[in-house]
Amino acid sequence: MHSFHRLLFAIILALQHLNKILYYIYFLGKTNDTECTLMSEFQYEGECHGCFMIKKVNHIPFCESCNSKMKRDLVRQRSYDYSELTAHLSSKEAKENVRKNIISMHGPKLEIVIDEKYEPSN
C-alpha cells in the first residue's frame, strides 16, 4: 500500500474506532504490509456478545473463551466447515474424531450457541 493511502486509511479507522487506530500506528512502525497477520485476533477492548464482559474481543465480537466455546459448538453440531478446529480436515472420520474428543472433554451440551434442534445425545 502507498503511504498516502495508508494515512487515509488510518484516518478513516480513527473516525470509526480509536482503539483500532492506536493498534494501526503501533504496527505501522514495526512492519510493512504484514501487520494484519501479526495482530492477534483479540485486539480490541469491547463487550463480548457471549459473556457480556468487557474484554479483548475479535470481530464477532467474542472474547477468546467464548470464541473457543463457539468453535466447539460448531463441531458438536457437525458444522465442520465453519469451525477452525475441523475446517482443515479432509476426512469425515477425522472430523468425527475431533467431535468425539470435544464431547468427552467438554460434554455434549452446546456451550454458547442456541440451537433448539440440537440433540446433546446424538
Ligand SMILES: [Zn+2]
Ligand atoms: Zn466472552
